[in-house]
Amino acid sequence: MDRTWAPTENPSATVVPGKMRSDREEVPGGFSKADADKAETMEARTRSQTTAFAAPGCQVYWPSPYEVCGAIKDKYNSLGGPNSFLLWPTSNEILNPDGVGAHSTFTNGPIYWSSWGGAHPVANHFFAAWQRHGWEAGYLGYPLTDEIPAANGGLRQEFDGAGIYWHLNEAYAIGGAIRDKWNIVGAEGGPLGYPSSDELSVAKYNGRYNNFENGTVTWSGQTGSLLLYGAIRDRWAQLGREDGALGYPLADEQAAGIAHFADFENKSTIWWTALTGAHDVPEFVIAPWRTAGAQDGDLGYPVTGPLTPAQNTAGITLQQVFQNGIVSLIGAERALIGTYDPTPDPFPEPDPPQQTQRAPQANTWPPPDVPSDYPTDEVVGGATNPAHPDYGEMQIRQGFYSGAWGLGFGQDKAEHKHQLRLVESIEFLLESRFYGPRSDPLLPGTDFWGRAMDLFCHTGWGGQECEEQQYRIAHAIYDPTNYETYHEAPGPFEPIGLVTAYCGGGNTPLSGTAICDSWVDSAFMNPVN
Structure with missing residues (x-):
């Protein structure tokens, strides 16, 4: 009607x-x-x-x-x-x-x-929000205005103690120092957008916070009002927000080139880029990361949060993966870094090609120190490298190593001749963005290399600090040639795959030999491979 x-x-x-x-x-x-x-x-x-x-x-x-x-x-x-x-x-x-x-x-x-x-x-969603807070008897008190048009099709209404903002059929209250901070960055028309929660309480410091469409503003008497945007806010929330391990932010979220970051009370930080996402970096990882140049160095930005190793390799207690490498902690005073180094290593591929290509004196398979049914062609690992799409999945075969013949290939040779045992470490080297031809450019395949660093860490005047003590350059040689036999070992007429992995330059007593220091294997151990 x-x-x-x-x-x-x-x-x-x-x-x-x-x-x-x-x-x-x-x-x-x-x-x-x-x-x-x-x-x-x-x-x-x-x-x-x-x-x-x-x-x-x-x-x-x-x-x-x-x-x-x-x-x-x-x-x-x-x-x-x-x-x-x-x-x-x-x-x-x-x-x-x-x-x-x-x-x-x-x-x-x-x-x-x-x-x-x-x-x-006071009607509809405004009434519901006011009711949640006790009507006029609550902290909002009495209405001071009717509904007022706000940015992007929203509405607001003012009360004694705060404002209620409505947008997309949701209405939430915001007031005090949190609202002041929000107003400074443009209120509902700024980057935070509209409130997506009422003001909520946390135990630590008797604090308060409001969530917004694109972030959060947190407040306490000790910290004042501080803001974090979407992805960093979300990661912080996953870790418990103010009452979690990171505690309160120490400052507003900051921009740094293509990245954003925020520092927290427990000396951790969260870094975000559109490519890598948001990840927390704990204090004891920050120190070695900074030694390697932090986000502008060889490691780049974090791509995971801190990880506990599935296996206790070389006493590693914590690891974190970055765009171009890995930081591994061994207690509080030692850290290992495996990364990709742009500097070519003059150390040549061990076993001169003329030696490796000649047939052994016995001339029949197997060598005296390798079982006849040894699974030489079994694939034990693999890696892909965007710079070499023609290789597809680069295979790491079991291979073999014969001390009697002085020959071999694959994981066995890397382990038993050059002391690189872990398949995960070899995979890391094959994924390197730095590579070149083999020592003999007539041989098919590619030399991929990386740098392993051993750091001493301690607490200094400015907090945790680390200094590099020693380093080695490690190589992985990949051959895409299909083979029926390789060093007399029968093959499936598929790529040879990993020829070997070894170490070259560095500043340790073993530098200048193809044998890796025992810690190098652990430095390249990628926990997400």
């Missing part, structure tokens, strides 16, 4: 059957004929008391049998009365429990009044 409302013309002071407005018009839903007739008699009575509708007078709005009075009536009329979104009155004026303010209810929400704030409707 048409909801256009108008006062009753010449309302009857008593109920006269057949002569009432309800006998001439359909009574709107939600009201009975008795309600409508009562309302008409009330209209007649209020009109006899005054000829104006200004406060402190009251008004009745047929067919609702309730009086709306004073400033609440004025606000209701200014909105359009029953023609407004509030529709009809559903109560008389009610004194609030605090004895200070008053309100009247309507079909779609109340109008609340206080002497300092005036009369304002």
Whole structure:
């Protein structure tokens, strides 16, 4: 039906059957004929008391049998009365429990009044948010405004203690120092967007925070208000936010080139880039990472958080993977770094090609120190390298190593001749972005290399510090040639794969030999391979 409302013309002071407005018009839903007739008699009575509708007078709005009075009536009329979104009155004026303010209810929400704030409707999502916080008795107190248009199609309403903001059918309260911080960065029109939570409490420092569409603002008396944006906020939240291991941020999230980062109370940091995502870096990993140049050095940005090794290799207690390498901690005073080094290593591939290509004197398989059924062609690992898509999955075969013949290939040769045992470490080298031809450029395949560093770490004046003690350059030689036999070992006519892995240059006593120091294997151990 048409909801256009108008006062009753010449309302009857008593109920006269057949002569009432309800006998001439359909009574709107939600009201009975008795309600409508009562309302008409009330209209007649209020009109006899005054000829104006200004406060402190009251008004009745047929067919609702309730009086709306004073400033609440004025606000209701200014909105359009029953023609407004509030529709009809559903109560008389009610004194609030605090004895200070008053309100009247309507079909779609109340109008609340206080002497300092005036009369304002609180409806729909705003009413639900206000209700969550205890109505006028809560920290929000009384409304100070009607709904006000805000950025990007939103609305806001001000209360004594805070504002409520509505956007995309959600309304949340925000106030105090958190709101001040939000306002500094552009409020709802800024990068944080609209609130996505009410103000929430945390145990540590009796703090508070609000989440937003694109971040968070956290506050405590000790830290003040600090902001974090989406991905860093999300990682921090996964770790327990303020009450978690990282504690509060020490400053707002900062930009650094293509990255963003935030430092935290426990001396950890979270770094984010669009390519790598957001990952926390603990204090004891930050120190060796900085020794290697941090994000601008060979390691680049973190691509995982801190990881506990699945196996206790060389006493490693914690690892973290970066774009171009790995940091591994051995207790509090030692760290290993495996990374990719752009500097070519002049140390040649061991076993001169003329030696490795000649047939052994025995000239028959197997060598005396290798079982005849040894699984030389078994694939024990593999890696891919974006710079060599033609290689596809680069295979690491079991291979063999014969001391009697002085020959071999694959993982066995890397382990037994050059002391690189771990398949994960060899895979890491094959993934290097630094590579070149083999020592004999006539031989097929590629030389991939990386740098292993052994660091001493300690607590200095500025916190945890690390210094490089020794380093080695390690190589992995890959040959894509299909083979039927290789050094007399039978093959499946598939790529030879890893020829060998060995060490070359460095500053340790073994430098200048092809034998790796025992720690090099652990430095290249990739926990995510």
